[in-house]
Amino acid sequence: xGRAMRRIDLQREDDFEEWRDAARALASADVPAHATIWRxxxxxxxxxxxxxxxxxxxxxxxxxxxxGFVDLARTVVCHSDPQRFALLYGALLRLRxxxxxxxxxxxxxxxxxxxxxxxxxxxxxxxxxFVRFREVETDEGSRFIAWFEPEHHIVRTNAGFFVRRFAxxxxxxxTPDISIHWDGSMLSEGPGGARADAPDDDPVEEIWRAYYGSxxxxxxxxxxxxxxxxxxxxxxxxxxxALIPGLVAGAQARERSMVELxxxxxxxxxxxxxxxxxxxxxxxxxxxxxHCATQTVFGEGPVDAQVMLVGEQPGDQEDIAGRxxxxxxxxxxxxxxxxxxxxxxxxxxxNAVKHFKFEQRGKRRLHxxxxxxxxxxxxxxxxxxxxxxxxxxxxxxxxxxxxxxxGKAVTISASREKPxxxxxxxxxxxxxxxxxxxRIDDRGRAEEExxxxxxxxxxxxxxx
Amino acid sequence: xxxxxxxxxxxxxxxxxxxxxSCASSGTVKRDxxxxxxxxxxxxxxxxxHSYAPDGRCISLLKILLTNSCTFDCHYCINRRSSNVRxxxxxxxxxxxxxxxxxxxxxxxxxxxSSGIIRDPDYTMEQVVAVARSLRQDHGFRGYIHLKTIPDxxxxxxxxxxxxxDRISINVELPTASGLSRLAPEKSxxxxxxxxxxxxGDIEDGHDARKRFRSAPDFAPAGQSTQMxxxxxxxxxxxxxxxxxxLYGRFNLRRVYYSAFSPIPDxxxxxxxxxxxxxxxxxxxxxxxxxxxxxxxxxxxxxxTNDAGMLRLDMxxxxxxxxxxxxxxxxxxxRAPRDMLLRVPGLGVKAVDAILSARRxxxxxxxxxxxxxxxxxxxxxxxxxEDWRPSALTDRADLEALLTPRAEQLELFAA
Numbered sequence: 001x002g003r004a005m006r007r008i009d010l011q012r013e014d015d016f017e018e019w020r021d022a023a024r025a026l027a028s029a030d031v032p033a034h035a036t037i038w039r040x041x042x043x044x045x046x047x048x049x050x051x052x053x054x055x056x057x058x059x060x061x062x063x064x065x066x067x068g069f070v071d072l073a074r075t076v077v078c079h080s081d082p083q084r085f086a087l088l089y090g091a092l093l094r095l096r097x098x099x100x101x102x103x104x105x106x107x108x109x110x111x112x113x114x115x116x117x118x119x120x121x122x123x124x125x126x127x128x129x130f131v132r133f134r135e136v137e138t139d140e141g142s143r144f145i146a147w148f149e150p151e152h153h154i155v156r157t158n159a160g161f162f163v164r165r166f167a168x169x170x171x172x173x174x175t176p177d178i179s180i181h182w183d184g185s186m187l188s189e190g191p192g193g194a195r196a197d198a199p200d201d202d203p204v205e206e207i208w209r210a211y212y213g214s215x216x217x218x219x220x221x222x223x224x225x226x227x228x229x230x231x232x233x234x235x236x237x238x239x240x241x242a243l244i245p246g247l248v249a250g251a252q253a254r255e256r257s258m259v260e261l262x263x264x265x266x267x268x269x270x271x272x273x274x275x276x277x278x279x280x281x282x283x284x285x286x287x288x289x290x291h292c293a294t295q296t297v298f299g300e301g302p303v304d305a306q307v308m309l310v311g312e313q314p315g316d317q318e319d320i321a322g323r324x325x326x327x328x329x330x331x332x333x334x335x336x337x338x339x340x341x342x343x344x345x346x347x348x349x350x351n352a353v354k355h356f357k358f359e360q361r362g363k364r365r366l367h368x369x370x371x372x373x374x375x376x377x378x379x380x381x382x383x384x385x386x387x388x389x390x391x392x393x394x395x396x397x398x399x400x401x402x403x404x405x406x407g408k409a410v411t412i413s414a415s416r417e418k419p420x421x422x423x424x425x426x427x428x429x430x431x432x433x434x435x436x437x438x439r440i441d442d443r444g445r446a447e448e449e450x451x452x453x454x455x456x457x458x459x460x461x462x463x464x
Numbered sequence: 465x466x467x468x469x470x471x472x473x474x475x476x477x478x479x480x481x482x483x484x485x486s487c488a489s490s491g492t493v494k495r496d497x498x499x500x501x502x503x504x505x506x507x508x509x510x511x512x513x514h515s516y517a518p519d520g521r522c523i524s525l526l527k528i529l530l531t532n533s534c535t536f537d538c539h540y541c542i543n544r545r546s547s548n549v550r551x552x553x554x555x556x557x558x559x560x561x562x563x564x565x566x567x568x569x570x571x572x573x574x575x576x577x578s579s580g581i582i583r584d585p586d587y588t589m590e591q592v593v594a595v596a597r598s599l600r601q602d603h604g605f606r607g608y609i610h611l612k613t614i615p616d617x618x619x620x621x622x623x624x625x626x627x628x629x630d631r632i633s634i635n636v637e638l639p640t641a642s643g644l645s646r647l648a649p650e651k652s653x654x655x656x657x658x659x660x661x662x663x664x665g666d667i668e669d670g671h672d673a674r675k676r677f678r679s680a681p682d683f684a685p686a687g688q689s690t691q692m693x694x695x696x697x698x699x700x701x702x703x704x705x706x707x708x709x710x711l712y713g714r715f716n717l718r719r720v721y722y723s724a725f726s727p728i729p730d731x732x733x734x735x736x737x738x739x740x741x742x743x744x745x746x747x748x749x750x751x752x753x754x755x756x757x758x759x760x761x762x763x764x765x766x767x768x769t770n771d772a773g774m775l776r777l778d779m780x781x782x783x784x785x786x787x788x789x790x791x792x793x794x795x796x797x798x799r800a801p802r803d804m805l806l807r808v809p810g811l812g813v814k815a816v817d818a819i820l821s822a823r824r825x826x827x828x829x830x831x832x833x834x835x836x837x838x839x840x841x842x843x844x845x846x847x848x849x850e851d852w853r854p855s856a857l858t859d860r861a862d863l864e865a866l867l868t869p870r871a872e873q874l875e876l877f878a879a
Contacts, residue, residue, distance in 0.1 A: 104825045105818040106832035129512045133569045144568060164496035165506040169568060204565050210471050211566075214478035215517060215527060219726040220742050222520025230516040240515055248518050276646045283642050286700050286773065373771020380698055 006031055010040040010085065013177070014153035016074045023089050027063070033093055038085035065095055068102050075117040078124075080152045087113060123152045128161050130234050131173060134202035144171040147198035147237055155180060159187055174198055195237075205239040212240040218251035270303040274388050277381075281354065287377035289355035289370070294319045299350025299385050307347040307461070308391035309333075310382065312400035312433055316365050319356035324349050329435040333397075336434065336450070340457035348389050352404035353378045367435075375403055391426055395460050398433025405430075416456070431456035474562070476552040480532040480543055481578065485691055485721040487513075489524040489573035489608040492630040492686035496606065503604020505567060505574070507630070511608075512573050525576040525610060526566050530554055530591055534580030538637070538648035540696050540725065543580045553582070556594045563599060567607055574630075575599070578612030589617035589625070596628035608686075615651075615659035622659065623666055631686035631718070634659050639707045643697025660715040663688050667716070687718035694748060695740030696725040700773035702766045705751055709762040712755075722748040747775040754782060757813055758806045783809040786846055787864055794855075796848040798827050810842035 008022050026036060073088050081087075091109060095101050102110055133144035144166070148155075155173065159180050162173065172181045174193040181188045226244075235241040278298045284290060297314035300323060309325075317327035325333050337344050353374055358365040370378075382404050386394075396402040402410050405428050406420060412432055420428040432453055440446040490511030497504055513522035531553035532543040542549055554562075559577065566572045577595055581588050592611055599605040611629040613622045626632055634656060638644045641653040663684075670683025690711060694704065708720045724745040751768070754760040768784040769775050776784050786793060786809050795804050797819060805816045815836045822828060822836075830852040834840040845854045845863060 100825060104822045106822040106828055106835050108835065111835045125510075125512070129514050131570050135569070146570070161506075161508070164498045164508075166504065166568070166570075167497035167500055168502060168504055202569065204569060207471055207474060207562070208566060208569070208571050210475050211478050211526065212515065212517065212523070214475045215482050215523060217482045217517075217519045217521075217726060219739060220519045220724070222742070223518055225520030226516040226518055229513065229522070238515065244518055251518065280642050280646045280698060284698055285703065286698055287771075371771070376770075376774075377700065377772035 005035055005037060007037045007039065008085070009042070010038065013041040014078045014156055016077045019073070019077055019085055019088065023085075023092055024063075026089065027092060027096065033086060033090035036086060036089060038082075038089070040082075040085065063096065065092065066099060066102060069095055072102070072113055072117055074157075075120050076113055078120045078153045078157055079116045081116065084116060087116075120152050120154060123150055124154045124158045124161075126234065127154060127158055130230075130238055131162075132205075132238055133171060134199040135204070136199045141170070144169055145198050146171070146173045147193075147195045148173055148175050149233075149237065150175060151233075153177070156189070163187060209240050209243055213243050213247060216247055218247070218254040221248070221251050223248060270388050274303045274385075277384055277388070281381050284354070284381070286380065287355075287374050289353070289357050289374055292358070293355035295322050296354050297322055297324055297351065297356070298354060298381070299348055300324060301348030301350075301389075302346065303348075303388055305346060305348035305389055306392050307342070308386070308389055308394045309347060309349045309397060310394060310401040310405055311349075311351045311397045312435075313351050313353040313367075313370055314356045315367060315435070316356065316358070319365075324351055328438055329433070332434040332437060332450075336454045336457055339454045340461055342457060342461050348385070348391060350382065350385055352382060352400045354381060370400060372409075375400060379404060386424060386426075390424065393460055394422060394426055394428045395457065396428060396430045398436065401433070402430045429456065429460045470558055470562070473552040473554055473558070474528070476550055477529045477532060477554060478527065480529045480549070480580075481527045481576075483542065483723065483726065484527060484576070484578065484612075485521075485723040486610070486633065486689060486719070487522050487524045487527055487576065488610075488631075488689075488719065490686070491718055492608060493682055497604075500604070503606060504564070505606035507573075507606065507608055514571055514573065524573045525608065526563055526572050526574070527576040528554070528559070528562075530559065530577060530579035530588075530595070531582055532580050533582050535583075536581055536648070536650045538651065540637075540647050540693055556591060556598060559595045560598050560603065563607075564603060564605070567605075572607075574605075574608030574610070576610040576612075579614075581614060585614045585616040586618050586621060589614050589621040593621060593624050593628065596625065600628045610686075613659065613663075615656045619659075619662055622663065626663070626666055626670070626684040627681055629684055631689060632663055632684045633689045633691070634663065635691045636660075636707075636711065637691075637693060638697050639692050639694070639699040639704045640697055643699060647696060657715075660688065660690070660711075660717075664715045688715065689717055689719040689721065690715075691721040691723055693725050694722050694745055700769075701744070701748060701751070701775045702769050702773035704748060705755075705762050705765050708748075708752060709755060720752060722752070741777060743777045744775070747777065747781060751775060751781045758782070759803050760785075780809070782807070783842075790863075793846040794848045794853075795846060797833055798823050798848075798850065808843060808846045810837055810839050810846075812837070 006026065008026070010018050010022065012018060069091070076084050076088055087109070091101070091113060094109070101107065104110060105114065127148060127150055131146045131148050133146045135142050135144050155175050155178050162171065163182055166182070168184065170183055172179060174197055176194075177192040179190040179193055181190060281296050281298050284296055290296070297318050311325065314324060315327045315329065318324055318330070324330070334344060353370040356365070357368045357370050357374070359368050394405055396405040399410070399412055402412070402415060405422065406415070407423070410430070412430060415430040420430070422428045432449065434453070437446060437450050437453060440449060488511055489507070490509065492507050492509070494508055496506035496508070511524055513524050515523040517523060529543070531551070532549065533551045533553060534541070534543045534545055537545045559575070563572070563575045567574070575595070577592055579588050579592055592613075596609050596611060599609065609629045610631040610633065611625045612633050612635070613625050615634055622632075636653070636656055637648055637651065644651055644653050667684050667687060670680070673680035674682065692704070692707070699707070704722070711717055711720055722745050724740050724742050726739050751765045754765060755762060764785060765781055766773075767788060768781040775781050786807065792804070792807070795808055797805070802816060802820060805811055805819060806813065811819075818836045819828065819833065822832065827850040830840070830844070830849045833843060833847065833849060837843055844852070847854065
């Protein structure tokens with residue numbers, strides 16, 4: 001064959017058989033891919049009529065290609081890219097030399113065709129999803145009409161889906177390039193249309209919009225996820241999308257009011273809730289400390305207390321009795337509270353970690369400091385306690401208590417002097433843990449530190 | 465004004481249903497209406513999402529409650545007896561008409577119906593079944609039906625639900641039995657799991673019957689699923705994964721849905737006021753995926769959790785696992801078995817299968833892998849290719865920092 005360019009005019013944009021016949025003829029004549037120019041869906045002008053005739057005049061010898069290529073080509077033919085016919089023809093020629101070519105899925109040409117097929121399949125899927133019918137009364141009864149703007153030439157290929165699903169309805173789908181009509185037994189094709197050709201309303205759309213607005217949960221906004229699956233270019237033909245800007249704008253306010261409404265409810269059954277929370281904490285398995293400790297030592301005190309004390313963890317005696325701050329440190333705390341003018345019966349006392357962590361030394365169980373993971377695991381209970389008690393003032397005793405209260409590690413010396421604004425609106429103060437006072441050997445310094453501890457407690461108590 | 469009435473009811477009863485995560489319409493048998501002179505609808509295996517709400521959730525089914533009146537008092541539920549919400553109740557006919565009207569206009573794939581418990585569990589279940597029966601028998605509806613069943617209802621009624629529905633679900637509600645007894649005092653995990661067990665038996669019987677007699681009716685061909693609420697009780701991610709795995713295994717579930725507890729108006733004081741980060745729910749779904757499609761065991765996923773048994777919010781569980789077991793990497797893209805390629809962060813099932821297919825023909829270079837995956841940057845430190853060796857990279861102490869997305873990009877709408 002010569003080097004002349006071949007122009008192939010296909011009548012339809014989406015006709016696999018038409019492309020196949022032409023490609024088969026060209027391949028049989030060993031026409032290389034770069035010598036072909038493909039056009040589709042245009043009036044054949046005189047200038048190229050001859051070229052088309054040459055192609056159809058060449059009788060093709062049949063040859064076989066893998067099934068996978070036929071499926072791929074059927075789909076790719078529907079793509080809107082004008083290059084698709086030439087790309088497929090190029091692939092066909094390579095395939096004759098190497099029938100396994102398609103299996104090399106990292107090959108750039110194979111990849112490109114697969115990506116095109118994927119785009120077509122996605123467009124077909126979106127058409128099945130986003131076509132919206134409107135009902136109109138006609139002489140023969142009701143008819144359902146939709147206006148849709150696909151990205152690729154998929155309408156004819158996709159018609160079967162609508163026939164299978166809506167076989168007993170009479171319907172039409174109008175698009176810019178083509179329209180399809182189903183009368184209950186026959187599918188027919190017509191020319192493309194305009195949006196104005198479709199009805200402009202349907203009373204059921206109001207109900208559908210009401211559903212769309214109600215099923216959406218304002219407490220969980222994920223606009224990116226919505227846009228990824230429902231790109232904006234589809235919006236104009238979907239009645240519910242008009243609601244989206246309003247739903248998005250109002251969502252934060254709606255969530256806030258949901259939370260505020262739920263806050264005002266606390267109090268009435270706060271004690272019931274606390275009892276249930278404590279009961280559940282008794283069987284907590286959030287960290288391994290439960291294996292060694294005797295029991296969970298939950299906080300105690302009135303659920304409507306103004307002041308909350310948060311310590312580190314229960315000690316040996318607390319672990320056995322199941323109540324916080326009753327051992328030597330607890331007794332020292334009671335003494336200091338009394339001197340600071342605070343009634344322990346009116347405050348809520350709890351610990352950052354609710355199981356006793358220890359090292360066994362002979363018969364003695366020696367306190368071991370809880371690690372960050374254990375404090376984090378137990379935080380869930382502390383947070384729930386805070387939500388129920390909602391103390392105006394929280395006093396953290398020691399670094400672990402301060403870590404639970406502030407949500408980060410701090411040093412006592414740096415955080416002791418100033419008040420802290422807590423996430424839930426309360427105020428927090430940091431001071432030492434009473435067990436620290438018990439460990440100071442120097443008597444003079446111990447008394448000095450104790451006096452400062454009482455001063456811290458009194459200072460916090462004066463705030464309310 | 466009859467229609468306005470339906471509209472108001474719809475607003476109340478759709479609002480009440482929005483806390484259910486599932487809206488799937490997939491996994492059922494193929495049916496269609498071609499050549500039929502009555503009825504409507506089709507199912508073709510793959511579900512279709514007909515719309516998406518700003519919460520990112522797919523709208524595939526008309527998801528409503530038959531009524532939001534309820535004799536139960538579950539604390540996490542907006543419809544509990546002691547809540548002050550407005551109550552409404554659809555008639556069977558109203559639900560049937562709504563479903564058909566939406567379906568004809570191509571808004572939905574079908575119906576997901578559940579209900580508050582009115583009068584008693586049997587009566588409620590009868591009403592739910594009546595909707596499905598009317599759709600199937602009176603109107604020849606061949607679309608998708610998902611029915612939420614009530615574990616305390618008579619097993620005979622639940623079986624009838626399975627004859628009409630594609631999918632049946634029974635919610636375990638909470639990942640721990642202690643959480644359930646605290647938050648849903650009238651429910652019992654024994655009864656819920658008993659109902660799931662008998663549903664599993666019915667589905668298997670139906671399947672056997674179909675094998676022997678072609679005329680045997682389908683029984684819940686899309687299987688059963690369940691949902692659990694995350695963040696309302698003390699269970700950590702490790703507990704939740706363990707529970708989910710047990711449910712998948714024991715009851716042959718198609719799906720376990722995780723629903724991050726969200727604040728509800730008029731909430732009970734027992735509930736936490738703040739919701740867990742939505743990212744937590746997302747990480748649980750990712751770990752669910754790893755167990756179902758990537759060959760991870762529950763132990764593998766638990767290995768990816770931190771000291772408190774929680775999945776990391778700042779990276780996906782697959783990456784967390786890979787960083788923890790760096791010794792297993794890099795993986796040779798030209799030689800590694802499928803199960804090891806599936807462990808490479810950034811390689812999905814499709815990419816792995818494409819690699820396996822392509823490498824039969826030639827040795828793959830990094831650029832080849834790049835054409836098969838979305839992010840080469842994520843894959844690179846864990847992979848060996850013909851022209852690529854990440855030797856220094858896998859050992860770098862700051863690898864984690866290199867691969868962790870910046871914190872502020874994490875979740876735009878986090879709490």
